[in-house]
Amino acid sequence: MYEVTEKLADxxxxxxxxxxxxxxxVPGSQLVNRKLAAEIGVSVIPVREAIHRLVTEGLVxxxxxxxxxxxxxNREDLEELYVLRDALESCAAAEAARYITPHQLDDLDAMLEEFFEIRDLIRERSDGYATPAQFNRWLDLExxxxxxxxxxxxxxxxxxxxxxHRAVATVFESQRHSSKLLTxxxxxxxxxxxxxxxxxxxxGNGPLARELMSAQIQRGCRDVLAFLRQERRS
Incomplete structure (x- = not known):
C-alpha cells in the first residue's frame, strides 16, 4: 500500500x-488539494505528499x-542563488574540462545547435523578443x-x-513568465x-572553462535582476 501511495505521490x-x-x-497560485486530485485522478493523500515535497524544495x-x-x-533569493551558482558551477566547469565524455560533448553540441536555431527565429521577429514558447524552450536548454x-x-x-538548493532550476523557473527578457x-x-x-x-582548458562559466552566470544575474527592477517600475 505504501509503495502504491508513493508512486501516486510521484x-x-x-x-x-x-x-x-x-x-x-503561476507564482501566487493556490494549490487546492481536491481540485488537483480530481485533475490528476488520485486521492488527496498523494497530492498532500507531493505538495509537501514541493514545500521542502522551496517551490511552494x-x-x-x-x-x-x-x-x-524574491530578489534576495535570486541573488543568493546566483552567488551559489557562480561559486560552484565555475568550479564544476573546470573539473568538467578534465572529465567530460565524448557523449556529453555531443549532448552539449546538440543543445548549442538548438540555441542558435532559437536565436535565428528571434532575429526574424519584428519586435526582437522571443515568443513565450521559444523562451520556455530556451530555459529548458539552459x-x-x-x-x-x-x-x-x-x-x-x-x-x-x-x-x-535547486539553484539551477529555481533561477530558470523564476524567469518563465518574462519572455521579453530574451532579446x-x-x-x-x-x-x-x-x-x-x-x-x-x-x-580540456579548465581555467578558461571556469572563467567563462563564471562570466555567464554573473551576466545572467545582472540581466535578470535589471529586468525584474524595470518590470516592477512599469
Missing part, C-alpha cells in the same frame, strides 16, 4: 511541476490558515546545458549542494559565450 508531483513550468500554475510556500501557494523567489556540465565534473558534492542581443551573447565554453571543455 505522479502528483510531476503533474504539479509540469503545470508550474508551463505557466498554468505553506501559509498557515490559508493553504499552499506557488512561491515566487537548465539542461548547466546540468550536463555539472554531471561532467564528476564532483558529487558540488552536484549534491546545487541540487539540494536578440541577449540570445547572440549567450550563444557566443556557450560556444566558447564548449570549446574550452573540448580542449
Amino acid at each position: 505522479r502528483a508531483y510531476r503533474f504539479i511541476r509540469q503545470e508550474m513550468q508551463e505557466g498554468s500554475l 510556500e505553506h501559509v498557515p490558515g490559508a493553504g499552499a501557494f506557488v512561491r515566487n523567489p 537548465e539542461a546545458f548547466h546540468e550536463t556540465v555539472i554531471d561532467a565534473s564528476r564532483n558529487r558534492l558540488i552536484a549534491k549542494v546545487i541540487r539540494e 536578440v542581443d541577449l540570445a547572440e551573447k549567450t550563444c557566443d559565450s556557450k560556444k566558447q565554453l564548449l570549446q574550452a571543455l573540448r580542449d
Whole structure:
C-alpha cells in the first residue's frame, strides 16, 4: 500500500511541476488539494505528499490558515542563488574540462545547435523578443546545458549542494513568465559565450572553462535582476 501511495505521490508531483513550468500554475497560485486530485485522478493523500515535497524544495510556500501557494523567489533569493551558482558551477566547469565524455560533448553540441536555431527565429521577429514558447524552450536548454556540465565534473558534492538548493532550476523557473527578457542581443551573447565554453571543455582548458562559466552566470544575474527592477517600475 505504501509503495502504491508513493508512486501516486510521484505522479502528483510531476503533474504539479509540469503545470508550474508551463505557466498554468503561476507564482501566487493556490494549490487546492481536491481540485488537483480530481485533475490528476488520485486521492488527496498523494497530492498532500507531493505538495509537501514541493514545500521542502522551496517551490511552494505553506501559509498557515490559508493553504499552499506557488512561491515566487524574491530578489534576495535570486541573488543568493546566483552567488551559489557562480561559486560552484565555475568550479564544476573546470573539473568538467578534465572529465567530460565524448557523449556529453555531443549532448552539449546538440543543445548549442538548438540555441542558435532559437536565436535565428528571434532575429526574424519584428519586435526582437522571443515568443513565450521559444523562451520556455530556451530555459529548458539552459537548465539542461548547466546540468550536463555539472554531471561532467564528476564532483558529487558540488552536484549534491546545487541540487539540494535547486539553484539551477529555481533561477530558470523564476524567469518563465518574462519572455521579453530574451532579446536578440541577449540570445547572440549567450550563444557566443556557450560556444566558447564548449570549446574550452573540448580542449580540456579548465581555467578558461571556469572563467567563462563564471562570466555567464554573473551576466545572467545582472540581466535578470535589471529586468525584474524595470518590470516592477512599469
